[in-house]
Amino acid sequence: MKMALRACLRTKPGLTALLSQLSCSGHAAARRAPALVAQRSSSSTSQKIKVDFDQSSGVAVMHMQSPPVNSLSLEFLTDVCIALEKLEMDKSCRGLVVTSSQPKVFSAGLDILDMYGKSPEHCAEFWKAVQEMWLKFYGSNMITIAAVNGSSPAGGCLLSMTCDYRIMADNPRYSIGLNETKLGIVAPFWFKDTMVNTVGHRATEMALQLGLLYSPAEALKIGLVDQLVHEDQVLTTATETMTKWLAIPGILNISYTCHFFHLWCCNLVCTICSCVCQVIAAKKIHLSQDF
Numbered sequence: 001m002k003m004a005l006r007a008c009l010r011t012k013p014g015l016t017a018l019l020s021q022l023s024c025s026g027h028a029a030a031r032r033a034p035a036l037v038a039q040r041s042s043s044s045t046s047q048k049i050k051v052d053f054d055q056s057s058g059v060a061v062m063h064m065q066s067p068p069v070n071s072l073s074l075e076f077l078t079d080v081c082i083a084l085e086k087l088e089m090d091k092s093c094r095g096l097v098v099t100s101s102q103p104k105v106f107s108a109g110l111d112i113l114d115m116y117g118k119s120p121e122h123c124a125e126f127w128k129a130v131q132e133m134w135l136k137f138y139g140s141n142m143i144t145i146a147a148v149n150g151s152s153p154a155g156g157c158l159l160s161m162t163c164d165y166r167i168m169a170d171n172p173r174y175s176i177g178l179n180e181t182k183l184g185i186v187a188p189f190w191f192k193d194t195m196v197n198t199v200g201h202r203a204t205e206m207a208l209q210l211g212l213l214y215s216p217a218e219a220l221k222i223g224l225v226d227q228l229v230h231e232d233q234v235l236t237t238a239t240e241t242m243t244k245w246l247a248i249p250g251i252l253n254i255s256y257t258c259h260f261f262h263l264w265c266c267n268l269v270c271t272i273c274s275c276v277c278q279v280i281a282a283k284k285i286h287l288s289q290d291f
């Protein structure tokens with residue numbers, strides 16, 4: 001699925017342009033960007049993101065380092081998107097591993113504190129940034145692997161599902177899943193679609209209706225993650241796996257089908273509608289709070 005989206009993006013420049021207009025690259029571009037330099041290995045760092053790029057293998061590792069739990073705030077999402085954009089522009093970068101520098105947590109999902117009591121403008125920016133992250137990862141030209149070295153609820157699970165492959169630490173204290181229902185909120189349909197594309201319809205229905213968080217073993221069983229390893233081995237396994245993937249001829253040029261392109265267009269249109277609705281809703285909430 002992700003490869004089809006990637007192919008669509010590569011072959012439909014108009015769509016890419018439209019996406020970039022929709023996305024929040026405006027505010028992203030205004031911020032500092034981690035630079036990639038042409039040398040064998042390079043390391044670039046924003047406050048919350050560290051990128052190590054090994055030019056000889058063409059593989060970059062993005063370390064999320066936003067304490068305490070890599071919650072996805074507007075600022076953090078912006079940094080992630082900028083880093084990804086930079087890597088995307090460097091054609092020598094063919095693979096990306098995403099992992100966490102925080103102990104026990106891959107990402108706690110959307111930053112709840114960044115969603116509460118904020119201005120409608122902030123909410124709109126925030127929501128656009130969430131969508132941009134999803135679009136950028138899902139439509140990436142690189143092979144992407146999530147090295148899930150800790151718990152990954154809600155938006156953290158979404159982030160990992162946008163990757164081509166997920167390797168999770170085999171520690172029963174960690175969990176992963178779209179638990180929004182348990183928080184009294186509804187996972188947006190594109191969260192749902194991403195999960196359907198990963199684990200299928202029935203498993204997604206169950207997961208979303210009950211707001212399930214899965215142990216690593218359960219997640220492996222339903223296909224939410226692809227591999228479990230000891231937590232010391234998550235990153236090394238991810239880079240080894242990446243090497244194998246990148247050795248497959250034409251891996252970055254998998255052809256796509258019309259079906260996938262249609263799905264992509266549907267997702268795009270619905271995303272625009274959803275975005276407009278979110279803004280309207282946020283404005284209404286804001287107004288009602290004034291009375």
Ligand SMILES: CCCCC/C=C\C/C=C\CCC/C=C/C(=O)SCCNC(=O)CCNC(=O)[C@H](O)C(C)(C)COP(=O)(O)OP(=O)(O)OC[C@H]1O[C@@H](n2cnc3c(N)ncnc32)[C@H](O)[C@@H]1OP(=O)(O)O
Nearest residue numbers: 071108109110111112113115123126127151153154155278
């Ligand atoms: C802006 C809105 C625009 C309009 C949109 C409107 C509507 C859209 C509708 C729906 C969209 C919803 C989609 C939502 C997606 C989400 O991702 S919601 C976030 C869900 N996340 C969670 O449920 C995770 C909750 N956290 C945990 O389960 C645990 O914290 C943990 C990640 C497993 C880590 O556990 P542990 O290591 O034990 O750490 P602590 O629990 O002690 O936490 C440490 C500190 O981190 C703070 N924190 C945790 N999660 C978050 C978070 N998501 N956002 C912000 N902060 C978080 C926690 O409070 C602790 O802080 P203190 O040390 O107490 O200060």
